[in-house]
Amino acid sequence: MVGVNRELAHLSDEALVALAARSEQSALSELYDRYGRPAYGLALRVLRDESLAEDAVQEAFLALWRTAPRFVPERGKASTWILTLVHRRAVDLVRREERRRADPLENVPEPSDGIGGADEEAWLRLQRERVQGALKQLPDQQREALELAYYGGFTQSELAERLGQPLGTIKSRMFMGLSRLRELLGDPGMEMSWTSTS
Amino acid sequence: MDVHELTAAYALDALGTEEREAYEAHLGSCAECREELAALGETAAALAWGVDSPEPPAALRGRILAAAAAERENVIPLRARRPWVVRATAAVAAVAACAAVGLGAWAATLSHSLDSERSARAAEARAVQIVVDPSSKTVALRGGDGMVAVDQSGRAVLVVHRLAPAPADKVYEAWVIPPGSKPIRAGIFKGGGSMTMVPLDETVPAGSVVATTVERAGGVDAPTDSPILSAQT
Numbered sequence: 001m002v003g004v005n006r007e008l009a010h011l012s013d014e015a016l017v018a019l020a021a022r023s024e025q026s027a028l029s030e031l032y033d034r035y036g037r038p039a040y041g042l043a044l045r046v047l048r049d050e051s052l053a054e055d056a057v058q059e060a061f062l063a064l065w066r067t068a069p070r071f072v073p074e075r076g077k078a079s080t081w082i083l084t085l086v087h088r089r090a091v092d093l094v095r096r097e098e099r100r101r102a103d104p105l106e107n108v109p110e111p112s113d114g115i116g117g118a119d120e121e122a123w124l125r126l127q128r129e130r131v132q133g134a135l136k137q138l139p140d141q142q143r144e145a146l147e148l149a150y151y152g153g154f155t156q157s158e159l160a161e162r163l164g165q166p167l168g169t170i171k172s173r174m175f176m177g178l179s180r181l182r183e184l185l186g187d188p189g190m191e192m193s194w195t196s197t198s
Numbered sequence: 199m200d201v202h203e204l205t206a207a208y209a210l211d212a213l214g215t216e217e218r219e220a221y222e223a224h225l226g227s228c229a230e231c232r233e234e235l236a237a238l239g240e241t242a243a244a245l246a247w248g249v250d251s252p253e254p255p256a257a258l259r260g261r262i263l264a265a266a267a268a269e270r271e272n273v274i275p276l277r278a279r280r281p282w283v284v285r286a287t288a289a290v291a292a293v294a295a296c297a298a299v300g301l302g303a304w305a306a307t308l309s310h311s312l313d314s315e316r317s318a319r320a321a322e323a324r325a326v327q328i329v330v331d332p333s334s335k336t337v338a339l340r341g342g343d344g345m346v347a348v349d350q351s352g353r354a355v356l357v358v359h360r361l362a363p364a365p366a367d368k369v370y371e372a373w374v375i376p377p378g379s380k381p382i383r384a385g386i387f388k389g390g391g392s393m394t395m396v397p398l399d400e401t402v403p404a405g406s407v408v409a410t411t412v413e414r415a416g417g418v419d420a421p422t423d424s425p426i427l428s429a430q431t
Contacts, residue, residue: 010362023270029263034360036259041251054255058262065266076236079343080243087246091211119392123359124251126329126393130345131248133332149212150245156207157214175206182241186337186345186429 013078014071021068028065035079036061038124039086046090046153047097056093060086087150094153134184142177145170205231209238325355325397337429344394346408346429352401356394356408358427363390364412371417373425374400375407384408386417406431 008016008030019027039060043053063085071081135143148154148162156174160167201224207213208221225231328334329347336347344358356372364370370389373381384398402408409425 025263025267025270028266029259032259032262036254037251038246040254040258041249042246044252045249050255054258057254057258058265061262062265062269065269075232076240080240083243083246084239087211087243123393124247126357127247128249128251129330130336131244135245135248146210146245149207149210150242151249154212155214155217156212159212171203171207174210174212175203178206178209178238178241181244182237185241185244186335 013082014073017064017068017071017073017078017081020065021071028061031064031078031082032061035082037120039083042083042086043090045151046087047094049097052093052097053090056089057086059089063089091153095155130185134181137184138177138180142173142180145173146177146181149174202228202231205234206238209235209242211242321397324353325357325395328353328355328397329357329395335431337431339427339429341425341427344427346402346431348402348431352403354398354400354402354408354431356396356398356410356427356429358389358394358396358410360392361389361394364388367415368412369415369417370410370426371413371421372396372398373407373409373411373421374398374402375409376403377405381409381421383417383419386413402431404431 008019008026011019011027011030013031013034016027016031020031036057039057040053043056043060044050047053047056060082064082071078135146138146144163145159148159149156154162156167156170159165160170163170201221204213204217204221208218213221225235328349329336329345331347331349334347334349336345338345339358342358343360344356346354346356348354354374361370364387369386371386372384374384375381382400384400385396387394387396398408408429408431409421410427411421411423411425413422
Protein backbone atom coordinates (compact mmCIF):
# COMPACT_ATOMS: atom_id res chain seq x y z
CA MET A 1 0.00 0.00 0.00
CA VAL A 2 2.81 2.36 0.74
CA GLY A 3 4.36 3.93 -2.30
CA VAL A 4 1.31 4.23 -4.51
CA ASN A 5 1.01 7.96 -4.35
CA ARG A 6 4.11 9.25 -2.75
CA GLU A 7 3.60 12.72 -4.22
CA LEU A 8 0.75 13.17 -1.75
CA ALA A 9 2.71 11.87 1.20
CA HIS A 10 3.89 15.28 2.33
CA LEU A 11 0.42 16.82 2.38
CA SER A 12 -1.47 17.48 5.59
CA ASP A 13 -4.68 15.59 6.30
CA GLU A 14 -6.62 18.81 5.76
CA ALA A 15 -5.01 19.35 2.35
CA LEU A 16 -5.93 15.78 1.39
CA VAL A 17 -9.56 16.37 2.37
CA ALA A 18 -9.54 19.51 0.21
CA LEU A 19 -8.26 17.42 -2.71
CA ALA A 20 -10.84 14.71 -2.06
CA ALA A 21 -13.47 17.43 -2.25
CA ARG A 22 -12.18 18.07 -5.79
CA SER A 23 -12.69 14.39 -6.63
CA GLU A 24 -9.00 13.54 -6.43
CA GLN A 25 -9.15 9.85 -5.72
CA SER A 26 -5.51 9.48 -4.81
CA ALA A 27 -6.20 11.81 -1.86
CA LEU A 28 -8.87 9.41 -0.62
CA SER A 29 -6.49 6.47 -0.87
CA GLU A 30 -3.79 8.39 1.01
CA LEU A 31 -6.30 9.20 3.77
CA TYR A 32 -7.25 5.54 3.89
CA ASP A 33 -3.61 4.58 4.22
CA ARG A 34 -3.27 6.97 7.14
CA TYR A 35 -6.52 6.23 8.98
CA GLY A 36 -7.86 2.91 7.64
CA ARG A 37 -6.19 0.97 10.38
CA PRO A 38 -7.31 2.97 13.44
CA ALA A 39 -10.74 3.23 11.76
CA TYR A 40 -10.99 -0.53 11.44
CA GLY A 41 -9.73 -1.07 14.99
CA LEU A 42 -12.37 1.30 16.34
CA ALA A 43 -15.19 -0.22 14.29
CA LEU A 44 -14.14 -3.70 15.36
CA ARG A 45 -14.12 -2.67 19.01
CA VAL A 46 -17.66 -1.30 18.77
CA LEU A 47 -19.12 -3.97 16.49
CA ARG A 48 -17.12 -7.04 17.52
CA ASP A 49 -17.61 -8.50 14.08
CA GLU A 50 -15.07 -8.28 11.29
CA SER A 51 -17.47 -8.07 8.40
CA LEU A 52 -19.65 -5.41 10.08
CA ALA A 53 -16.52 -3.47 10.95
CA GLU A 54 -15.52 -3.49 7.28
CA ASP A 55 -18.98 -2.20 6.37
CA ALA A 56 -18.69 0.63 8.88
CA VAL A 57 -15.25 1.66 7.61
CA GLN A 58 -16.38 1.54 3.99
CA GLU A 59 -19.48 3.62 4.70
CA ALA A 60 -17.45 6.15 6.65
CA PHE A 61 -14.85 6.64 3.91
CA LEU A 62 -17.58 6.98 1.31
CA ALA A 63 -19.28 9.56 3.54
CA LEU A 64 -15.94 11.36 3.68
CA TRP A 65 -15.75 11.26 -0.12
CA ARG A 66 -19.28 12.65 -0.48
CA THR A 67 -19.12 15.32 2.17
CA ALA A 68 -15.48 16.45 1.88
CA PRO A 69 -16.58 19.75 0.27
CA ARG A 70 -18.39 20.58 3.51
CA PHE A 71 -15.42 19.98 5.78
CA VAL A 72 -14.38 23.19 7.55
CA PRO A 73 -10.77 23.00 8.78
CA GLU A 74 -11.30 25.88 11.21
CA ARG A 75 -13.75 23.75 13.20
CA GLY A 76 -11.37 20.91 13.87
CA LYS A 77 -8.81 18.46 12.62
CA ALA A 78 -9.48 16.23 9.63
CA SER A 79 -8.43 13.17 11.64
CA THR A 80 -11.08 13.98 14.26
CA TRP A 81 -13.67 14.30 11.54
CA ILE A 82 -12.73 11.00 9.91
CA LEU A 83 -12.75 9.06 13.18
CA THR A 84 -16.06 10.70 14.12
CA LEU A 85 -17.57 9.49 10.82
CA VAL A 86 -16.30 5.97 11.50
CA HIS A 87 -17.59 5.96 15.06
CA ARG A 88 -21.01 7.22 14.03
CA ARG A 89 -21.35 4.47 11.40
CA ALA A 90 -20.19 1.81 13.83
CA VAL A 91 -22.62 2.94 16.53
CA ASP A 92 -25.53 3.12 14.10
CA LEU A 93 -24.74 -0.40 12.87
CA VAL A 94 -24.36 -1.87 16.33
CA ARG A 95 -27.74 -0.46 17.34
CA ARG A 96 -29.36 -1.75 14.19
CA GLU A 97 -27.86 -5.18 14.65
CA GLU A 98 -28.71 -5.19 18.35
CA ARG A 99 -25.56 -7.09 18.96
CA ARG A 100 -24.64 -7.94 22.50
CA ARG A 101 -22.30 -5.10 23.06
CA ALA A 102 -21.09 -6.02 26.49
CA ASP A 103 -19.84 -9.40 25.34
CA PRO A 104 -16.12 -9.95 25.44
CA LEU A 105 -14.20 -9.68 22.24
CA GLU A 106 -13.79 -12.97 20.43
CA ASN A 107 -11.16 -14.03 17.95
CA VAL A 108 -9.82 -10.61 17.33
CA PRO A 109 -6.48 -11.01 15.60
CA GLU A 110 -3.45 -9.70 17.39
CA PRO A 111 -2.11 -6.43 16.07
CA SER A 112 0.56 -7.31 13.58
CA ASP A 113 3.22 -5.61 11.54
CA GLY A 114 1.37 -4.37 8.54
CA ILE A 115 1.63 -1.70 5.90
CA GLY A 116 3.41 0.70 8.16
CA GLY A 117 5.92 -1.69 9.61
CA ALA A 118 7.46 -1.51 13.03
CA ASP A 119 7.44 2.23 13.30
CA GLU A 120 3.74 2.64 12.62
CA GLU A 121 3.20 -0.15 15.13
CA ALA A 122 5.22 1.81 17.69
CA TRP A 123 3.22 4.95 17.02
CA LEU A 124 -0.11 3.14 17.43
CA ARG A 125 1.11 1.51 20.63
CA LEU A 126 2.25 4.86 22.00
CA GLN A 127 -1.13 6.40 21.24
CA ARG A 128 -2.95 3.46 22.78
CA GLU A 129 -0.90 3.58 25.97
CA ARG A 130 -1.43 7.30 26.25
CA VAL A 131 -5.23 7.07 25.90
CA GLN A 132 -5.54 4.03 28.13
CA GLY A 133 -3.26 5.65 30.70
CA ALA A 134 -5.45 8.74 30.75
CA LEU A 135 -8.64 6.65 31.06
CA LYS A 136 -7.15 4.82 34.05
CA GLN A 137 -6.74 8.12 35.85
CA LEU A 138 -10.46 8.89 35.67
CA PRO A 139 -12.75 8.05 38.58
CA ASP A 140 -14.21 4.55 37.94
CA GLN A 141 -17.76 5.73 37.32
CA GLN A 142 -16.69 8.32 34.77
CA ARG A 143 -14.46 5.85 32.98
CA GLU A 144 -17.25 3.29 32.92
CA ALA A 145 -19.68 5.81 31.41
CA LEU A 146 -17.22 6.85 28.70
CA GLU A 147 -16.23 3.30 27.81
CA LEU A 148 -19.79 1.97 27.64
CA ALA A 149 -20.93 4.95 25.59
CA TYR A 150 -18.01 5.23 23.17
CA TYR A 151 -16.80 1.64 22.84
CA GLY A 152 -20.09 -0.05 23.68
CA GLY A 153 -22.32 2.17 21.58
CA PHE A 154 -24.94 2.52 24.31
CA THR A 155 -27.17 5.58 24.37
CA GLN A 156 -27.32 7.66 27.53
CA SER A 157 -30.82 6.30 28.25
CA GLU A 158 -29.62 2.72 27.87
CA LEU A 159 -26.73 3.53 30.19
CA ALA A 160 -29.05 4.98 32.82
CA GLU A 161 -31.11 1.83 32.76
CA ARG A 162 -28.16 -0.52 32.67
CA LEU A 163 -26.38 1.18 35.54
CA GLY A 164 -29.55 1.90 37.52
CA GLN A 165 -28.82 5.62 37.71
CA PRO A 166 -30.84 8.72 36.89
CA LEU A 167 -30.22 10.09 33.39
CA GLY A 168 -28.84 13.31 34.86
CA THR A 169 -26.17 11.35 36.71
CA ILE A 170 -25.11 9.59 33.50
CA LYS A 171 -24.94 12.88 31.61
CA SER A 172 -22.86 14.43 34.30
CA ARG A 173 -20.46 11.46 34.41
CA MET A 174 -19.97 11.64 30.66
CA PHE A 175 -19.39 15.39 30.74
CA MET A 176 -17.02 15.30 33.71
CA GLY A 177 -15.17 12.30 32.30
CA LEU A 178 -14.72 13.78 28.86
CA SER A 179 -13.63 17.16 30.26
CA ARG A 180 -11.10 15.54 32.57
CA LEU A 181 -9.84 13.33 29.75
CA ARG A 182 -9.33 16.45 27.69
CA GLU A 183 -7.09 17.88 30.40
CA LEU A 184 -5.17 14.64 30.74
CA LEU A 185 -4.55 14.29 27.02
CA GLY A 186 -3.52 17.90 26.70
CA ASP A 187 -5.55 20.40 24.75
CA PRO A 188 -3.50 21.68 21.84
CA GLY A 189 -5.90 24.53 21.09
CA MET A 190 -5.91 26.22 17.72
CA GLU A 191 -3.46 29.09 18.07
CA MET A 192 0.24 28.72 17.52
CA SER A 193 2.47 31.20 19.25
CA TRP A 194 5.78 31.87 20.87
CA THR A 195 4.26 33.09 24.06
CA SER A 196 4.03 31.15 27.28
CA THR A 197 0.81 31.70 29.15
CA SER A 198 1.75 30.78 32.68
CA MET B 199 -34.53 18.59 29.01
CA ASP B 200 -31.95 21.25 28.42
CA VAL B 201 -30.41 20.61 25.05
CA HIS B 202 -27.22 22.43 26.12
CA GLU B 203 -26.39 19.53 28.40
CA LEU B 204 -26.22 17.07 25.56
CA THR B 205 -22.86 18.09 24.13
CA ALA B 206 -20.77 15.39 25.81
CA ALA B 207 -23.31 12.69 24.96
CA TYR B 208 -23.44 13.88 21.37
CA ALA B 209 -19.65 13.90 21.11
CA LEU B 210 -19.65 10.29 22.34
CA ASP B 211 -22.48 9.33 19.94
CA ALA B 212 -24.55 8.41 22.99
CA LEU B 213 -27.81 10.04 21.93
CA GLY B 214 -30.81 8.24 20.49
CA THR B 215 -31.99 9.28 17.03
CA GLU B 216 -34.50 11.90 18.18
CA GLU B 217 -32.22 13.48 20.75
CA ARG B 218 -29.43 13.55 18.18
CA GLU B 219 -31.61 15.37 15.66
CA ALA B 220 -32.80 17.83 18.27
CA TYR B 221 -29.22 18.56 19.31
CA GLU B 222 -28.09 19.05 15.70
CA ALA B 223 -30.94 21.49 15.12
CA HIS B 224 -29.90 23.35 18.26
CA LEU B 225 -26.25 23.50 17.16
CA GLY B 226 -27.13 25.71 14.23
CA SER B 227 -28.20 28.49 16.56
CA CYS B 228 -25.88 28.04 19.54
CA ALA B 229 -22.29 29.19 19.11
CA GLU B 230 -21.47 28.15 22.66
CA CYS B 231 -22.42 24.54 21.99
CA ARG B 232 -20.51 24.52 18.71
CA GLU B 233 -17.40 25.63 20.53
CA GLU B 234 -17.84 23.13 23.31
CA LEU B 235 -18.49 20.37 20.79
CA ALA B 236 -15.33 21.19 18.86
CA ALA B 237 -13.34 20.66 22.06
CA LEU B 238 -15.17 17.61 23.42
CA GLY B 239 -15.47 16.05 19.96
CA GLU B 240 -11.72 16.05 19.58
CA THR B 241 -11.31 14.36 22.93
CA ALA B 242 -13.99 11.77 22.13
CA ALA B 243 -12.23 10.97 18.85
CA ALA B 244 -8.98 10.51 20.78
CA LEU B 245 -10.65 7.48 22.40
CA ALA B 246 -10.47 5.85 18.97
CA TRP B 247 -6.71 5.51 19.48
CA GLY B 248 -7.19 3.66 22.75
CA VAL B 249 -8.08 0.30 21.19
CA ASP B 250 -6.03 -2.46 19.58
CA SER B 251 -5.92 -1.89 15.86
CA PRO B 252 -5.32 -5.01 13.82
CA GLU B 253 -4.67 -4.64 10.12
CA PRO B 254 -7.91 -4.37 8.13
CA PRO B 255 -8.39 -6.97 5.37
CA ALA B 256 -6.37 -5.92 2.33
CA ALA B 257 -9.41 -6.10 0.02
CA LEU B 258 -11.21 -3.35 1.95
CA ARG B 259 -9.04 -0.60 0.51
CA GLY B 260 -9.77 -1.63 -3.08
CA ARG B 261 -13.49 -1.91 -2.40
CA ILE B 262 -13.65 1.59 -0.95
CA LEU B 263 -11.71 3.13 -3.82
CA ALA B 264 -13.79 1.32 -6.45
CA ALA B 265 -17.03 2.42 -4.80
CA ALA B 266 -15.75 5.99 -4.55
CA ALA B 267 -14.78 6.04 -8.24
CA ALA B 268 -18.16 4.66 -9.27
CA GLU B 269 -19.99 7.32 -7.28
CA ARG B 270 -18.03 10.28 -8.51
CA GLU B 271 -18.09 9.39 -12.20
CA ASN B 272 -21.81 9.93 -12.16
CA VAL B 273 -21.54 13.35 -10.68
CA ILE B 274 -18.57 15.28 -11.97
CA PRO B 275 -17.22 15.11 -15.50
CA LEU B 276 -13.50 14.47 -15.52
CA ARG B 277 -12.65 17.31 -17.87
CA ALA B 278 -14.42 19.97 -15.84
CA ARG B 279 -12.47 19.23 -12.71
CA ARG B 280 -8.96 18.96 -14.12
CA PRO B 281 -7.88 22.62 -13.91
CA TRP B 282 -9.19 22.77 -10.35
CA VAL B 283 -7.16 19.80 -9.35
CA VAL B 284 -3.97 21.26 -10.73
CA ARG B 285 -4.47 24.59 -9.03
CA ALA B 286 -5.55 23.05 -5.77
CA THR B 287 -2.63 20.66 -5.77
CA ALA B 288 -0.12 23.40 -6.39
CA ALA B 289 -1.63 25.58 -3.68
CA VAL B 290 -1.81 22.92 -1.03
CA ALA B 291 1.65 21.67 -1.94
CA ALA B 292 3.01 25.15 -1.29
CA VAL B 293 1.18 25.38 2.01
CA ALA B 294 2.25 21.91 3.02
CA ALA B 295 5.87 22.62 2.17
CA CYS B 296 5.75 25.51 4.63
CA ALA B 297 3.95 23.45 7.22
CA ALA B 298 6.39 20.59 6.65
CA VAL B 299 3.88 18.14 7.99
CA GLY B 300 3.69 14.88 6.13
CA LEU B 301 4.17 11.21 5.85
CA GLY B 302 7.69 9.88 5.89
CA ALA B 303 8.91 6.41 5.13
CA TRP B 304 7.76 4.15 7.95
CA ALA B 305 11.12 3.57 9.49
CA ALA B 306 12.06 4.17 13.10
CA THR B 307 14.12 7.28 13.33
CA LEU B 308 15.77 8.97 16.17
CA SER B 309 16.44 12.29 14.57
CA HIS B 310 19.01 13.66 16.87
CA SER B 311 22.65 14.42 16.34
CA LEU B 312 24.42 11.68 18.20
CA ASP B 313 27.84 10.18 17.93
CA SER B 314 27.23 6.50 17.72
CA GLU B 315 24.49 4.04 17.17
CA ARG B 316 24.84 2.82 20.72
CA SER B 317 24.24 6.21 22.28
CA ALA B 318 21.40 6.70 19.83
CA ARG B 319 19.77 3.54 21.10
CA ALA B 320 20.33 4.59 24.71
CA ALA B 321 18.83 8.01 24.02
CA GLU B 322 15.88 6.39 22.31
CA ALA B 323 15.29 4.10 25.26
CA ARG B 324 15.37 7.11 27.60
CA ALA B 325 13.00 8.98 25.33
CA VAL B 326 10.54 6.10 25.25
CA GLN B 327 10.77 5.86 29.03
CA ILE B 328 9.78 9.51 29.43
CA VAL B 329 6.90 9.12 27.00
CA VAL B 330 5.39 6.04 28.64
CA ASP B 331 6.06 7.12 32.25
CA PRO B 332 2.55 7.62 33.71
CA SER B 333 3.82 10.49 35.86
CA SER B 334 5.03 12.38 32.77
CA LYS B 335 2.86 15.18 31.53
CA THR B 336 2.01 14.96 27.84
CA VAL B 337 0.55 17.71 25.70
CA ALA B 338 -0.54 17.43 22.11
CA LEU B 339 1.20 19.41 19.38
CA ARG B 340 -0.25 22.27 17.43
CA GLY B 341 0.68 22.27 13.78
CA GLY B 342 1.18 18.53 13.52
CA ASP B 343 0.40 15.11 14.87
CA GLY B 344 2.36 14.31 17.98
CA MET B 345 3.13 15.31 21.53
CA VAL B 346 5.61 16.66 24.00
CA ALA B 347 6.14 14.50 27.09
CA VAL B 348 7.81 16.02 30.16
CA ASP B 349 8.80 13.87 33.11
CA GLN B 350 8.75 15.07 36.71
CA SER B 351 12.32 16.29 36.60
CA GLY B 352 11.60 18.36 33.49
CA ARG B 353 13.35 16.10 30.98
CA ALA B 354 11.33 16.15 27.81
CA VAL B 355 10.81 14.42 24.50
CA LEU B 356 9.23 15.78 21.36
CA VAL B 357 7.41 13.12 19.35
CA VAL B 358 6.16 13.89 15.85
CA HIS B 359 4.24 11.50 13.63
CA ARG B 360 4.98 11.75 9.91
CA LEU B 361 7.30 14.72 9.89
CA ALA B 362 8.52 15.38 6.34
CA PRO B 363 12.31 15.43 5.95
CA ALA B 364 13.77 18.90 6.43
CA PRO B 365 14.51 20.60 3.10
CA ALA B 366 18.07 20.31 1.74
CA ASP B 367 20.57 22.42 3.76
CA LYS B 368 17.90 23.02 6.42
CA VAL B 369 17.22 21.38 9.76
CA TYR B 370 14.42 21.40 12.26
CA GLU B 371 15.37 23.12 15.48
CA ALA B 372 13.54 22.62 18.77
CA TRP B 373 13.16 25.42 21.30
CA VAL B 374 12.17 25.59 24.93
CA ILE B 375 10.60 28.87 25.97
CA PRO B 376 10.19 29.05 29.74
CA PRO B 377 7.50 31.48 30.95
CA GLY B 378 8.71 35.02 30.41
CA SER B 379 11.95 33.94 28.74
CA LYS B 380 13.45 33.89 25.29
CA PRO B 381 13.62 30.67 23.27
CA ILE B 382 16.48 28.36 24.28
CA ARG B 383 18.01 25.95 21.75
CA ALA B 384 16.96 22.39 22.54
CA GLY B 385 18.25 20.28 19.66
CA ILE B 386 18.29 19.93 15.90
CA PHE B 387 16.89 17.08 13.83
CA LYS B 388 16.11 16.10 10.26
CA GLY B 389 12.70 14.41 10.40
CA GLY B 390 11.71 12.08 7.59
CA GLY B 391 10.74 8.96 9.51
CA SER B 392 7.32 7.72 10.39
CA MET B 393 7.89 8.72 13.97
CA THR B 394 10.46 11.27 15.00
CA MET B 395 11.49 11.23 18.66
CA VAL B 396 13.65 14.08 19.83
CA PRO B 397 14.96 14.04 23.41
CA LEU B 398 15.32 17.74 24.18
CA ASP B 399 18.70 19.08 25.27
CA GLU B 400 17.08 21.47 27.73
CA THR B 401 14.78 20.73 30.63
CA VAL B 402 11.28 22.12 30.32
CA PRO B 403 10.05 24.15 33.30
CA ALA B 404 6.29 24.02 33.96
CA GLY B 405 4.36 26.36 31.70
CA SER B 406 7.01 26.47 28.98
CA VAL B 407 6.25 26.41 25.30
CA VAL B 408 8.12 23.84 23.23
CA ALA B 409 8.36 24.93 19.61
CA THR B 410 10.01 23.83 16.38
CA THR B 411 11.25 25.98 13.50
CA VAL B 412 12.98 25.27 10.21
CA GLU B 413 16.50 26.73 10.28
CA ARG B 414 19.69 26.59 8.23
CA ALA B 415 21.90 23.52 8.57
CA GLY B 416 23.69 23.43 11.90
CA GLY B 417 20.95 25.39 13.63
CA VAL B 418 20.88 28.94 14.91
CA ASP B 419 20.98 30.59 18.33
CA ALA B 420 17.65 32.36 18.02
CA PRO B 421 14.68 31.35 15.88
CA THR B 422 14.46 33.14 12.55
CA ASP B 423 10.96 32.08 11.58
CA SER B 424 7.54 31.25 12.98
CA PRO B 425 7.16 27.85 14.63
CA ILE B 426 5.74 25.04 12.53
CA LEU B 427 4.99 22.98 15.63
CA SER B 428 4.37 24.08 19.17
CA ALA B 429 3.03 22.79 22.46
CA GLN B 430 2.08 24.64 25.63
CA THR B 431 3.18 22.53 28.57
